[in-house]
Amino acid sequence: MLKVKLPDGSIKEYSAPVRAIDVAADIGPGLAKAALAAQIDETIVGADTLLPADGELSLRFLTKKDPEALDVMRHSCAHVMARAVMRLFDGVKLAFGPTTENGFYYDFQTEQPITEDDFPAIEKEMAKIIKLNEPFERLDRSREEALTICRDMGQPLKVEHIEDGLAEHDTLSFYRQGEFIDLCRGPHVPAAGAIGACKLLSVAGAYWRGDASRQQLQRLYGTAFFDKKALAAHLKLVEEAKRRDHRVLGKRLELFTIDPLVGAGLILWLPKGAVIRGLLEDYIRTELRRRKYDAVYTPAIGRVELYEISGHYPYYSDSQFAPIVMDENEKYLLKPMNCPHHIMIYKSKPRSYRDLPVRLAEFGTVYRYEQSGELSGMTRVRGFTQDDAHIFCTEEQVAEEFRSCLEMTQSILKSLALDNYRVRLGFRDPQSDKYVGDEDVWNRAEAALEQVCREIDLPNLEIERGEAAFYGPKADFVVADCIGREWQLGTVQLDYNLPSKERFALEYTGADNKSHQPVMIHRAPLGSMERFIAMLIEHFEGAFPLWLAPEQIRVLTVSEKSEEYGRQIETALTEAGLRVTGDYRPEKLGAKIRDGGMEKIPYLCIVGPRDAEQGTVSLRDRLDGDLGAMSLDEALERLREEIASRRVRQIAETTVDLAERGGGHEY
RNA sequence: GCUUUCGUAGCUCAGUGGUAGAGCACUUCAUUGGUAAUGAAGAGGUCGUGGGUUCGAUCCCCACCGAAAGCUCCA
Numbered sequence: 001m002l003k004v005k006l007p008d009g010s011i012k013e014y015s016a017p018v019r020a021i022d023v024a025a026d027i028g029p030g031l032a033k034a035a036l037a038a039q040i041d042e043t044i045v046g047a048d049t050l051l052p053a054d055g056e057l058s059l060r061f062l063t064k065k066d067p068e069a070l071d072v073m074r075h076s077c078a079h080v081m082a083r084a085v086m087r088l089f090d091g092v093k094l095a096f097g098p099t100t101e102n103g104f105y106y107d108f109q110t111e112q113p114i115t116e117d118d119f120p121a122i123e124k125e126m127a128k129i130i131k132l133n134e135p136f137e138r139l140d141r142s143r144e145e146a147l148t149i150c151r152d153m154g155q156p157l158k159v160e161h162i163e164d165g166l167a168e169h170d171t172l173s174f175y176r177q178g179e180f181i182d183l184c185r186g187p188h189v190p191a192a193g194a195i196g197a198c199k200l201l202s203v204a205g206a207y208w209r210g211d212a213s214r215q216q217l218q219r220l221y222g223t224a225f226f227d228k229k230a231l232a233a234h235l236k237l238v239e240e241a242k243r244r245d246h247r248v249l250g251k252r253l254e255l256f257t258i259d260p261l262v263g264a265g266l267i268l269w270l271p272k273g274a275v276i277r278g279l280l281e282d283y284i285r286t287e288l289r290r291r292k293y294d295a296v297y298t299p300a301i302g303r304v305e306l307y308e309i310s311g312h313y314p315y316y317s318d319s320q321f322a323p324i325v326m327d328e329n330e331k332y333l334l335k336p337m338n339c340p341h342h343i344m345i346y347k348s349k350p351r352s353y354r355d356l357p358v359r360l361a362e363f364g365t366v367y368r369y370e371q372s373g374e375l376s377g378m379t380r381v382r383g384f385t386q387d388d389a390h391i392f393c394t395e396e397q398v399a400e401e402f403r404s405c406l407e408m409t410q411s412i413l414k415s416l417a418l419d420n421y422r423v424r425l426g427f428r429d430p431q432s433d434k435y436v437g438d439e440d441v442w443n444r445a446e447a448a449l450e451q452v453c454r455e456i457d458l459p460n461l462e463i464e465r466g467e468a469a470f471y472g473p474k475a476d477f478v479v480a481d482c483i484g485r486e487w488q489l490g491t492v493q494l495d496y497n498l499p500s501k502e503r504f505a506l507e508y509t510g511a512d513n514k515s516h517q518p519v520m521i522h523r524a525p526l527g528s529m530e531r532f533i534a535m536l537i538e539h540f541e542g543a544f545p546l547w548l549a550p551e552q553i554r555v556l557t558v559s560e561k562s563e564e565y566g567r568q569i570e571t572a573l574t575e576a577g578l579r580v581t582g583d584y585r586p587e588k589l590g591a592k593i594r595d596g597g598m599e600k601i602p603y604l605c606i607v608g609p610r611d612a613e614q615g616t617v618s619l620r621d622r623l624d625g626d627l628g629a630m631s632l633d634e635a636l637e638r639l640r641e642e643i644a645s646r647r648v649r650q651i652a653e654t655t656v657d658l659a660e661r662g663g664g665h666e667y
Numbered sequence: 668g669c670u671u672u673c674g675u676a677g678c679u680c681a682g683u684g685g686u687a688g689a690g691c692a693c694u695u696c697a698u699u700g701g702u703a704a705u706g707a708a709g710a711g712g713u714c715g716u717g718g719g720u721u722c723g724a725u726c727c728c729c730a731c732c733g734a735a736a737g738c739u740c741c742a
Contacts, residue, residue: 105737113671204737205670212739216670219737247734252678260715260733316742318668337742371668371740372733380741469742522742559699586699594703608701618701626702 002051005058014051021047021190024061035061036069036189044068046138046187064226069189071099076136076188077126077195077224078104083180084125085220089114094182095157095208095217102234103223107206109157114218119200122220126198132178133193138186139174146172150183157208158183197231198224240483246537247377253542253600255533255550256378265375265382267530272550275579276536277529279548281363283415283646284387284525287408293361293389298341300365304331309503310340321369321382338364339495339522342390343504346518351508356518357393357401363529364388378534385529391521392506395441398494398519399448402475405492406456409477409525413490416536416545417648420480422460425453426467434470437496445494446473471497477525481539489527489535495520543600543622545648546639553639554601555582556592558608565612569605569632576636580605593620603639623650 002014004023012023020040024047025032035047039060051057062069078097081104086092089110097106108114114122141149143162150158162183166172175184177192189195199222206219225231242248250256255273262268269277288295304323307313313320313333324332335341342360351358365385374380393401406423413421427446428435435442453461453475468474472494478486499506499520510516526532536544546552553573557566563584573580583592589606596604604620611617616629619638642649 115671202736203671206738207669210739212669216738218670221737258733264733310742312742319741339742368741373668373670373738374740376735471742556702558701561699586697588698588700588705589702590700591704592702597703604702606702610701620702 002054003056004051005056007058007060017053018051019047020045020049020051020059020061023051023059031061031063034063036064036194037062037072037187039068044072044187046136047190048138049187070226072187073189073194073226074099074104074224075186076192077198077222078106079136079175079177079180079182079184079188080126080129080192080195080198081122081200081220081222082106082108082182083129083177084122085110085114086180087125088118088121091154093157094155096161097182097184103201103221105206105219105221107208107217107219109208109215109217114203114220116203123198123200129178130192130195130198133191134178135191136186136188137176138188139176139181140171141174142171143169146174146183149174149181153181155183194226195224196226197228198222199231199235237483241485241538244483244538244541245377246379246534249537249542250378250534253537253550255537258377263382264372265370265380267378267381267383273533275550276533276544276548280526280529280533281387284363284412287412288361288389291359291404291408293359296342296345296360296362298335298338298345298362298364300335300367301332302335302340304333306340306344307333307336310343310498311503312336312340319368319370321367334367335364336368337366338362338386338388339390339498339520340504342388343498343506343520346390346392346506347504351392351518353394353508353510353516356508357391357397359389359391361387361389378530381528381530384531386524387526387529388522388524391523392499392508392518393521394508394510394516395444395519398445398521399452401521402449402492402494403452403456405521405523405525406452406458406475409490409492409523410456410458412525413477413479415646418479418481418539422462422478422480423453423458424467424476424478425449425461425463426469426474426476427463427465428468428473429466432466435468436471436500441496442473445496449473449475449494469493469495471495479535481535485538487531487535489532490523490525491527492521492523495522543650544602545646546602547643547646549600549602550579551581551599551601552579552643553603553605554596555580555605555607556589556596557582557584558589558606560584560586562608562612566607569607569617572632573605573636576640578639596620597622605635 004012004014006012012026020038021032021035024035038045038047038049039062040049040051040057044062062072075098078099082094082097085108089112091111093109095107095109097104147159147162150162162172172183173185174181175186175188201221201223203221204219205216208214208217223231223234225234250273253272254270255276256270257268258264258266259268285295301324304313316336320336321334342362345360346358363385365383367383370380370382375382391401428442450463474491474493476488477490478488480486496519498504499517506518507515508518555566555570555573557563566582566584570580570582583595585592593604600622602622606618606620611629614629615631617632617635618629619627619635621627
């Protein structure tokens with residue numbers, strides 16, 4: 001006797017063996033038709049899964065409306081894609097084909113490379129397969145049979161996977177659709193017709209089993225939705241992201257540039273970008289003063305020996321610029337981080353417990369030789385500036401200092417209306433022995449950190465075991481921008497390694513007149529200026545709030561007749577402390593307004609003969625349009641208030657529904 | 668670093684084995700206009716760099732530089 005509990009709480013009983021789909025049919029033919037998969041207790045299974053003969057289980061059916069069903073369908077679509085590819089190309093060896101958050105991919109080893117030019121043919125073949133609406137048939141086989149099947153099909157990667165990846169499994173499952181059979185744990189939708197709309201997106205290389213020393217496969221990316229509308233919405237989101245691309249906007253709005261002659265991954269901040277960065281730095285400096293940090297400056301290079309002590313050299317030499325060699329005994333490294341320099345400042349005099357915490361802050365520019373394939377705009381670069389600081393404190397002070405760092409980061413994010421973020425607490429993996437420091441100290445530190453995070457009520461706190469640095473636990477801020485993309489930015493990390501005797505042997509004299517080792521905290525609320533501003537550009541779509549806008553207001557003359565008055569107004573605005581320009585070209589007003597709009601200038605100040613006569617200006621707001629004529633004082637009042645409060649009035653909104661996302665699974 | 672794709676005017680992009688084109692931007696001239704593109708003319712390119720094939724290469728081949736997507740790495 002089997003008792004099946006349904007989501008509405010009702011219970012059905014069966015004495016003869018049934019499949020999930022039979023239960024659905026029992027409830028109603030509509031459900032049986034709509035059911036794409038089922039969930040037994042916590043496990044998602046195919047709709048045709050045979051239920052156990054006895055016992056009790058809860059069962060729910062997944063239809064198009066359930067995000068889990070989208071994931072199942074995309075996985076089925078990956079099979080359809082693989083089937084299409086095998087029809088069109090010779091000697092295709094299958095690897096893995098999982099789903100991702102936004103779609104799916106399948107890795108192949110092919111005799112000939114697949115290129116984007118092949119997409120239309122593959123998509124056409126997929127459409128044919130989907131139209132046939134053949135079922136996905138599950139076959140369970142013993143290990144031996146499974147190996148024979150994969151060998152007979154000429155699928156060496158699958159054979160390898162069975163032999164070691166699935167060494168523990170006694171039985172293995174295949175899914176068959178027509179001539180296509182794939183080793184796969186499933187589940188799948190009942191038949192290919194459930195795939196409403198799909199599209200191939202890109203092709204890229206991917207290492208077999210993620211191992212760079214193994215052969216590289218062709219990874220074909222695609223996505224699928226239950227209907228064309230949802231696919232269109234997703235593609236629109238991709239378009240939207242493209243439109244916000246900081247590399248494009250950064251060029252168009254003249255914020256930064258990268259020149260191969262200077263070097264890949266090295267940012268040249270153009271005047272307008274430099275304004276934004278300068279304002280953010282000023283803002284951070286104010287916050288640092290309030291929080292009793294001491295500003296320091298340190299050089300861009302340091303002796304190699306310094307980094308030998310810190311342990312960063314030669315350990316990270318692959319991702320460092322090669323040393324500058326003056327002679328055998330004199331070698332310098334372009335600094336890959338600021339901490340060793342700050343440590344030497346700490347060590348520049350004896351420290352008493354009365355001096356602690358010592359908080360040393362610097363916008364420190366560091367250089368790392370990232371591998372060429374990693375470079376990307378301002379988000380992944382070879383030279384970047386951290387809003388860095390290092391806090392040296394006693395173990396008793398750690399919790400309070402940590403709290404203060406988190407609060408500072410929160411306050412800065414809040415001032416930019418970046419309200420959607422989560423915090424990841426990286427703790428050590430108790431199984432691993434890669435960590436330095438006493439287990440006791442770790443336990444105390446992790447407990448203190450977690451408690452602080454709970455006390456200040458950090459949003460969406462997650463504890464991730466095994467994500468700590470080897471030298472200490474950390475908290476990372478992951479900020480979501482206005483179209484839902486996540487950026488890892490600020491970080492706070494405890495460090496028990498660098499202060500230790502094996503490294504820099506930091507000390508302070510305690511109340512007991514004995515020497516003690518301080519704890520070090522690395523923290524950077526924004527992370528790197530480059531990366532943070534890249535995120536801001538995309539988040540605001542280049543339309544920065546008034547206080548950050550490189551050009552806050554532009555005087556536009558209605559005709560050249562008003563140039564003199566316009567220049568007076570421009571001077572007055574400049575003297576009032578605004579970043580202002582004037583457009584006195586002999587263009588029509590509409591054209592000047594359009595240009596101002598394209599350059600995302602928050603306010604346009606339009607002056608014509610009427611204004612000159614009455615001593616007024618006509619403000620035009622980037623968001624609300626024409627505000628009408630007003631006195632200069634009135635205009636200034638409005639602008640000053642908006643600047644002083646650092647108001648974020650608008651974040652360009654997304655028009656796309658973010659809800660429709662799958663979870664992504666390994667298969 | 669690896670795989671695939673790409674590199675033509677400041678920008679966005681056409682194009683061809685016979686030494687190059689559009690739109691926007693730019694310059695000049697005319698127009699003097701009240702809230703998202705006035706009209707005309709002009710200037711601007713060693714077709715990423717270096718080799719090779721060819722009578723001839725921007726186009727085909729190779730190497731290098733740079734970029735995009737992804738993989739691997741990330742103190």
